[in-house]
Amino acid sequence: MSAFYQQAKFLQSASTINTLPPELGFEVAFAGRSNAGKSSTLNRLCQQKSLARTSKTPGRTQLINFFALPEGKYLVDLPGYGYAKVPEKVKKEWQQFIESYLTTRFPLCGLIIVMDIRRPMLEYDLDMLEWTNTRNLPVHVVLNKSDKLKHGQAKTMLLKTQKQLKEINPVYTAQIFSALKNIGVIDLEKQLDSWLNAEKLAE
Secondary structure (H helix, E strand, C coil), X not given: CCCCHHHCEEXXXXXXXXXXXXXXXXXXXXXXXXXXXHHHHHHHHCCCCCCCCCCCCCCCCCCEEEEEEHHHEEEEECCCECCCCCCHHHHHHHHHHHHHHHHHCCCEEEXXXXXXXXXXXXXXXXXXXXXXXXXXXXXXXXEECXXXXXXXXXXXXXHHHHHHHHHHCCCCEEEECECCCCECHHHHHHHHHHHHCHHHHHC
16 A cells, blocks of 8 residues: 555635635545545555545534645545535535535646445435536545445446446546545555646656
8 A cells, every 4th residue: 555645634624615725736535425435445555544534423513624745736525425414504515615615726736536336326316426427526435335245246236336427527437435444545556646646647
């Protein structure tokens, strides 16, 4: 596993567009349903137990959190979507904030969508995929919690998800992952490298 992502450090949180950090370098954002294990995925990637805060109450995180990497690269943790027990007005404010970030953020070069492999491609996931597709944002789906299924079942879910993704956008990709069992970390690192180092590959 790469030591690069293990150097991630919390930079700042943002609650509005005006509180986002300066647009420097390259960013990859992480999105997902509130119970998909998005924060655990980030923590496993970076080999840090509490880099991204996890909560027993899904949907509690209301901020966009930025983590700095070397060489002007960043990982961005978006608020989870789905189960948040908050007023509808607040949900709409979150949605507008996230949409504005995804639409206008110049350094954003890719989006990781974390899904529970047992229940992938649900309504909110499909909404996010369709929305990002209209904005030509590269997407890679991480099917987390693969340790909950047998190998054959996990493979079947991966193939099914890949087929559904292809119908939305042929370049969208997916992989099996387990934050608990440390499965798929290298594959995730390779995807992130391809986005964050795009300027090097172009030279």
